[in-house]
Structures are given as structure tokens and as C-alpha cells.
Amino acid sequence: MGTHPMADTETKTRTPDSATPPDGASAVLVLGSGETIWGRGIGATGTTIGEVCFNTSITGYQEILTDPSYAGQIITFTFPHIGNVGANPEDIETTTPASRGLIIRGDITHPSNWRAAQHLDAWLKSNNLIGLAGVDTRRLTRLIRDAGAPTGVIHHAPDGLFDLDKLKADAAAWPGLEGMDLAREVTCRQTYAWDESLWVLHEGYGKQNAPRFHVVAMDFGAKRNILRALASAGCKVTVVPATASAEEVLRHKPDGIFLSNGPGDPAATGEYAVPVIKQLIKFGLPMFGICLGHQLLSRALGATTKKMHLGHRGGNHPVKDLATGKVEITSQNHGFVVNGDALPDGVELTHTSLFDGTLEGIRLTGKPVFSVQYHPEASPGPQDSYHLFDRFAEAMRQRRVA
Secondary structure: OOOOOOOOOOOOOOOOOOOOOOOOOOEEEEEOOOOEEEEEEEEOOEEEEEEEEEEOOOOOHHHHHOOHHHEOEEEEEOOOOOOOOOEOOOOOOOOOOOEOEEEOOOOOOOOOOOOOOEOHHHHHHHOOOEEEEOOOHHHHHHHHHHHOOOEEEEEEOOOOOOOHHHHHHHHHHOOOOOOOOOHHHHOOOOOEEEOEEEEEOOOEEEEOOOOOEEEEEEEOOOOHHHHHHHHHOOEEEEEEEOOOOHHHHHOOOOOEEEEOOOOOOHHHHHHHHHHHHHHHHOOOOOEEEEOHHHHHHHHHOOOOEEEEEEEEEEEEEEEEEOOOOOEEEEEEEEEEEEOOOOOOOOEEEEEEEOOOOOEEEEEEOOOOEEEEOOEOOOOOOOOOOOHHHHHHHHHHHHHHHO
16 A cells, blocks of 8 residues: 555654644544544544554454454554454454444555455445544553543544534543443344354364254353354354343253353343343353353352453453463453452452453352353464363263263
8 A cells, every 4th residue: 555644653743632634634533531633544434432442462353343342342453464364254253343443553454365355444344344544553552551441433534524523522421331231232132053163274164063062152242253162162052132031041951051241331231131140040050151241140149340440452361270370361352340359258269360460260169150251262362261161061061960
């Protein structure tokens, strides 16, 4: 791609909070504080609003953008080469991206990968995702790190028309993620079966034709790779909506229950999910939760959750397993966390973050019930924690033979 008049963050005439668009600007990020950051629009045109976060992963931008857990969020990518592997129909975590938009350092990199089927800009347009390029993402990341994740509005206007007063008012008025139940927006609308297994080089995705266990997955915004990992661990998976009752879950006669990842405030989603989870725990079935599912399980067991200052989002987060002393590098994406200071009786802390000491996993003493805050299914990220799906399968096997 050719050099653009605003080709870099060292652009001489631009100041981050200038009210006048610099030459070549076709988009702007307006923060809740009123600060304006100009750049070049990418993807779809129009306006989008959400919480501005950052992700430090160096691979997997397509999986990140399609992760339902990013509902309500605008993602700042700290890695400078976004678009270098293009886009394809396989590396997606849901058919309709739930993220609100993206912010990147430079122009979208031209794809050079044998799996690329589409230029990232074309893929963004086809999914109605609005983005901003040409931004000093290091400066924006430091701002988020120091002040917390702010509300932001991206307006992409190739015609150069920007109503900054309205954009500032919209950013200031957005309520933020606390109190938002976003699982209802991204959950499935009806029950369905899943049998696709993990991707293998030169073979693609497989199919589970001989399952040993039947798992009912409660979909609070489930990533496809979680369902694939369950299938690869020997499970037939039945996916039910987030609002399913305990009776609807048990009607399928599962060997185990899975609580999926998802977006939003666990306290808000917990208004209807926690009573159901409490009922399901009483039946003694193995239960495994990830991310939002971990937070909801923790709340069902009597723990509390809180909003984090900036959250954990990336593919390089070290987590310590307190039982074995081993450290695993994990993929993470969460803005809320379980309070680890005062866990209820019978709830054991099993994993902690080596970045900030926050709680990363729990289990219910004497029961096959456990959960983790991080993403063992990766996609993208390291696969150090795939064994947790095998642990879940083993819990179902042991209950069957008991």
C-alpha cells in the first residue's frame, strides 16, 4: 500500500486532542473524557460506541474480533501488523462478530498467507465492523493502563464530516459495561447439537463420530473453539440458550454441564443464570466453567465479582496451578474478576495470575465442579491448558463408573 499523508504517529501537524481533522483524516476516536484521536477509517463507515480495551496478542486478530466475549468493546491491537494473514471463513468464533470495532497502529497489512481468502478490510466491511488506523496505539494503551478502560466512539466518515459535539456527548453518556447483561445479545436463540472437533493442519476441522459423553453447554456467548475442544475430548455437545432452566438442561440427560464464556457483567447475567446453576449443582453432575461461566459458577457458590481497572486481554498471561506448582501461559479476555479475598467455605482457590495475583480458578471441595478465568481453548493463544477438557471428561468417566 502507498504512503498516506497521515502515514505514521509521527505526523508533524497532528495533536491527539485537536478539534480540527488533520490532512487525510477520515475517522476519529472520541473518548468519554472528550479527548479526540484522529486517524484513517478502515472497514465499514458510520459510528460505533463501546468500552475501549487493548489486546496484546501477536496472532489471531480474526478470532479476537469474532469472540462473543468482546460484545460492547472496541479493541485496540498493540501488535503493529494487523491483516498480514488476511481473513478466511475458518478462523472465526461466531458467525456474527459482537465486538464494536477496532483500533490499529498502521494501515492494514497486505495479506501473505496460504489460507487467506479475503483482505481484512473487505472482511471488516462485510461484517459491518468499523475501525481506526494510524493511531499511536502505545500511547492509547498507556492511557488505558493508567486511567482504566474508557468509553469511546469511533466515527468513520470518508466525506470528512464530523459532529464532534455530538460524538463527545454520546461518549460521555454511554453507561459502561457495569450492570450490562450482554449474554442475552450473543447467546443462541434455540438449542442445537455440536460435533465439530479441533482443527488439524492439512485436514481442517474434524468431526466427533463416537462420543463417550454427553455435555450440555450453557451458551452465554460460547466460542466455537471451546465446543470443538469438548468434542475432541470425546463429548457430544448440546448447546442451550443462556436463559435455559435447570429442567431444560437436565431434560437432555447430560453426563456433565459446561458453563461458557461470554460478555458483560456477571452480576447482571447472574440475575437469571445463578439460580439455575445453583439448582444444577445439587444434582452432582461434573461441571466446568470458563471465563463468564467461571464467574457465574463462583457467584452461585457464594463468591462475589468486581470490575477490573483495565482487565486481562492477550495471549501471554502466566497462571500458576497451586496444586502442582506448574505455570501455564494462557489466553485471556475478561474485564471482571472473582474476588479472591474472601471465598466461601468449601470453595478452593486453584489458580492465580502471576501478573497481578488475581484469582484465575476455583473448585468445589469434594465435588467434580471447577472453573477457570482464562481460556484453555486458546484460539488464539497458547495451548498449555487443553488438559482441562480432559480433566472434565475424566470427571464424567469417574462418575459413570462410581
